[in-house]
Amino acid sequence: MPLFINRDQIFAHQVHLLEHKLRSKEERILELETENAILHLRLADCLVKLRHDHEEETKAMNHHHQHQRQAQNETRAGLTKLLSGVQEVKQDLSEVFGVYVSFAAELEEQSKQLLEKVEQASSSMKGHSGDEVQDLQARVAALERSLEEEKERCRTERQRRQELHNTVVELRGNIRVHCRVRPVLSFDHVQSSTSGSGPASSEEVVYAISDDTVMVNCLKPGMPVQNKMFEFERVHGPEDSQDTVFEEVKPLITSLLDGYNVCIMAYGQTGSGKTHTMMGSHSSDVSSTVEQEAQQGVIPQAAAELFRLISEKPAGSHTVEVSVMEVYNNDVYDLLAKDGQGNQRRDVITTSSGTSQVPSLTHEPVGSASEVMQIISSILKLRAHCPTLVHTESSRSHLIVTLTISSKSPNALALARRLQSAKKDMQRSPQKEWWSPRCRRADLTARYPSDELLASSASSPCPSPCLSPCPSPRPSISQAPFRTKLQLVDLAGSECVGMSGVTGAALWEVSCINRSLSALSDVLGALAEQRPHIPYRNSKLTHLLQDAIGGDAKLLVMLCVSPTQRYVTESLQSLGLGTRARQVQKELPRRKSNTLKVK
Template identity: 60%
Template sequence: MNTDAIVIVSAARTPIGSFNGALSSVPLNDLGTVVIKDVLKRANLKPEDISEVIMGHVLTAGHGQNPARQASVGAGIPYSVPAWSCQMICGSGLKAVCLGAQSIMTKESTIVVAGGMESMSRAPHIMQMRSGVKMGDATLQDSILTDGLIDAFYSYHMGITAENVAKQWEVSREAQDQFAVTSQNRTEAAQKAGYFDQEIVPVTVPSRKGKRCFCPVEVKADEFPRHGSNIDAMSKLKPYFVKDGSGTVTAGNASGINDGAAATVLMSQSEAQRRGLKPMARITSWAQAGLDPSVMGTGPIPAIRKAVEKAGWKLDEVDLFEINEAFAAQSVAVVKELGLNPDKCLGKLRRERDNDLHTQRQNHQQQRKVQKSTHAALYKLLSEVQMLKQDLRDVFTIYVGFAKELEEQSKQLFECVGTARNAIQDSQSDDLQKLQGQVTALECSLQEEKERCREERELRGNIRVHCRVRPILQFDHIPGSPTTNGSSSCEAVVQAVNDDSVFVNCAKTSSPVMNKIFEFERYNVCIMAYGQTGSGKTHTMIGSRSEDPTAAVQDSQQGIIPKAANELFKLISEKPADSHTVEMSVVEVYNNEVLDLLARDEDGVTVGVKREVITTSTGTSEVPCLTYELVRSSAEVMQLINSVLKLRSHCPTLVHMDSSRSHFIVTLTVTSKSPDALALARRLQNARQDVQRVSQKEWWSPRCRRAASSRSSSPASSPCHSPCHSPRPSITQPPLKTKLQLVDLAGRISGVTGAALWESSCINRSLSALSDVLGALAERRPHVPYRNSKLTHLLQDAIGGDAKLLIMLCVSPTQRFLTESLQSLGFGARARQVTYNLLHIEDIPLKKMFTGFLCLVITVKMLKAIGQTFFSSGLQNPKSTTQQSKGEDYEVRTYHTTNWVSTAVTGMEQDSALSTGFRRLFKYIQGNNEKKSKVEMTAPVSCLIEPGAGPACESTFTVSFYIPEEHQADPPKPTDPDVFIENRKELTVFVRTFGGFANSESCRAELLNLIESLKRDGMKFKEAPFYRAGYDSPFKLTNRRNEVWLIKDEE
């Protein structure tokens, strides 16, 4: 037996929630998880330091076996640590603490987490229907009553036992009401004074406002008891349990039904000293006692006597009694029976106030001492100030002398400057004539360069695809995960890049976001960042952000938006005053809704206002009532962006804690007036600077910007739709509008649940719609589905018009995100297939044709540098027999019995689940098996989709690779517990084949077409589960093969 004292070193509780109140949506095991995490944090303990977890509760509320174990594991405590629930009705929590102390005293445990948790609001109604009912009605039972509040021996409510106590101990109604009012008022005062703030740990619950609002709410204050109790109102309440006129127990002098949890950390005093922890309390003794259940509320009477006797004390030596019972009648009876001083039961608040006054007096005395020392220091400082004044007088005298000398030297310098100025004026006329000749030659050279650029752009198409490999970040360092460092493959890729692609060296975390600036020439321009979440899209577009909004960001750390704004206003500054104006709008597309982030409410505060996207009669997209702000510098642009970034939707993910959940679109509209004679004079003055800028070969010329139609005019009617207009436009030419759109797309994400699941679905659908639009443009389909998503509808002019579109692919350098990086690169490859406004091939030199494909070649080189292999066509397929063919509608196919390697994924959407399963199986064929052998890639990759039953159930996705013939007899066993070998029996399926890049939406459409065809032909089949199969790698752009299978019903 351990004789070392047991101490409490940490304690915390959740807020006390009312019945069906703020905590009603949180299960009791989750409440327990919250407090267990907090007490470990307060005691600076790791989860693996805990020896045992004991939590008391009355009800399980339908949340499964051993809720204490669920709460323990939820708090991060290892499975190896035992955890168990304790049920002793009202005393369950206290009994758990006693059992924890006992476990430490017997040296069974070293550190124990003990406490209690309850969720009365989630207790279900039950029906005793195990054997069924042959005839008649069945009755529901309330598990709160049957398992919690009804006495098992007398079969009546606990409130009746309180009435029994009141009668036996002669506790009047007035005494109960007075005790209840005093207790509740003092509790209210303590809550308002903040005495409970330190012990309460907030609980985050979903918002209950609206059906589609998923914003979490933090509950951090008690909901109980109700404030404002008074004796007049209390005395008017009617008895609740005995209503024949003799009852005294009311709803006011009885406790409520609540939700909440509390936990403590117990250890021996020597263990606390060893860990440097200050005990909050020491457990001296405890006791328990049994008595007649009809007066169960008086159990504290014998228990207190036994506990005080075990401690070797007397009742009058105890300073404070805390008697926590459900009814005032019981507490009054305990005080009366034991002869206790009522102040000792309700005097805790008064003592704490006395302690506060004592602390205030000590603080006042300390302040007096500080004031005395301050006066002495000030006197000494005054003497030093007087000496400093004398030194300043001496310095001033010296300064006056220097000023006279400086005046004489300035006169001499002015004379020299005058002489030099006269000499310059004499030679200025000759230099001006030479300069005019150089300007004429320069204009001719610029015109030729523009023509060459136009031909090259038309060859390449108006869409550019670039890739940026972000640096390796802290969350990339996962044990056992290989990482591509920048010393080998990434360096090689960076050296191979030409003007058609931009890669950033990922070996240095301080590498710049962009190493070149793209400029535009009278063209609408759209730059969008595309990639998975956590790949650096927002950093690429905006750059590094300081917590201080006034702090300057280094040029190397600026993103595309600030650099583009800097260059834009730099060009405008070279133009005549008032010849250009810039307007700015900012919107976000969140859950397929367009929100105007610059709109203001009546108080002038920016709020996100919902807007609609329409298609005008001229075929362009427009957002009516969109807010535009006039901006005069890049600083104003970034100031507006930083102010609205707070309104942008964010959500933590498995990748990082600040993931953007919406598409962010910044539009700068430049209105240019016709140049006049002053513009020509400024060009003559800046000719030398123009020569230097032209020498830098950029994709977009610094003197050219595309003309965009205004929001109310047609693109076809715009005066400037081709580059390289005359360098001297007419003065009578109407104002020209040019639009620069900067887009930060939200990233694809999988593996989310709850509120983030809807956001992820909307994001993935909008990105799929963007991919569909590019696919339609690449295949030159007559109909392009711009209106399938608000995102594509909003960007219609930038994607499908003659605007310049730059897609910045942001990818991760690690193998952990290899699948997502491949998807991003596949998207870029599809975008590069969009070609319009092209020259005839025979008119283009072979060298220009080659540069148009260099970016895709470099992408493949980068993937090879990573050291991965990818499947393609010509792979082994499982043996099958085609029984019947219905042309393009479907065919009947029988697969023979074969072995497949499979993995099941739940809790995700279909496309994300397929990606996750593919990664697991890809590791298996790369050697993650018991034989450490590499298995050849096969086709197809199949996915069995088993829809969940009901709206809240999750679907199951079983992703499978066919095992090649050489391993069919003895397949290598997987080492990943989530991967298994499946012996798939002979299977007859109806198969429909389709092309393109498949996703959940396209598969669903093809499945409906297959079902319609089978019903038309009278075929028998099973609608669920069904298969989805793919045969091609993400890099195959044409002639792709996808299938959906429905199982034939043999019955």
């Protein structure tokens, strides 16, 4: 059977396939066109970025070239200046060389002339006789010896005058006043707030012109210079060391063991060197031990001298106690009180004998100068301090260090031992004891030879206790030690509120300090004028130091003054107080004595 093929179906099928392929091709063409459009967009973005980068690179290159051109121009200008400077230096060097050559020629000519003159002089000297030369040399030697003798005689007379003056001061009971002028320090060089026509604030106007005289140049604009002189027992200049200052204080330590109360007080304005004079300078560098010892003040050196003198006495004859007080805002604080960490307030009372006393004051027994300084160093941080424009470590309180010495007389101890041994001998004696003052002479003569009795009666109005047949009706003998005090006072500095720049609570501190120092000045004025009433109780400071200021203690006031024009007003005030203190005639210093108490 023949196969029948429908051509129309085949054609239709082929047409359908071709249409399908055509649609596929068209879809592919659309996809490619879309991709082409996207690529065109990307190309456009890349072209924009390339154009922008090219522009920035061009700008950077232009800026770099401009900077290079500017640097090259500056370098050329610098080289041109340098070249001109080198040329000027060469010209100057040529001129200097010419001057040098001329000077060298003149020097050589003058040296030749001098050599000729020396030769002529030597030849003329050879012509003279040697006796004349020896005579001239002998005269020169004689003049030098006489000059040395006059210097030694002047030194001896000055020392003798000073000793006689100190003796008169001690006999009259006057207050000793020493003055110390500190050197110019870094904080003295400040810009003056006054007009430029006045004197500079750092100009030195206070001078120690001799061992006992201070001169102050009073400089005022439009006025002639006025020199004021102040005389004291001793004046120390800026060149005097701490040891030199203490050498003048050392005799008072000897008086302390002789039975006299002693007080050493440092007075002056803020920053004048009071704490440096009393305590010294302390460095944290361990290697500078020798320098620290050289910078020790009056307090450590006085403690060392005290224990040195005690070491020369019999063992156990002296004991020392230390107490430290602070007068802050007109209140007395015990810095050694352990229960209040050094912040215990104390009262000052006047005893029936007229002396001042601080009840419940803490006393620490000490056995060496190092123990004293350890105690003082440990409590110095408790002292009130406040930085001011004048001084960064300005003390805002008065510090009082007291060393109390209890002494026993070795002669009294020997007498007590002799009396006690006599009592034991009489107790061991088998014969009858006679309590009547009338003793049996025959029995006494029989027991002791006449020579021994004569020797005993010649040395004493009554027989020796060991030879007396009549025992004492009081069986025991005890000795009461006598006590002397060494008071070392570092006063707070007087200052002007406008100069110190303090504000707030510090104003009350300054007010209390100035009032207490004013009270001290009033007390000295009243004592100098011998008024019937002395205002000791106007301040806790004067009440506490009543025994030293107006009592029978040996008082030394160490005036510390600044040398510059900036503090001339405060310096004149301090020197004026020292002058008033010298006019005070106190009671004669009384020596403390021990008494034998027979029970």
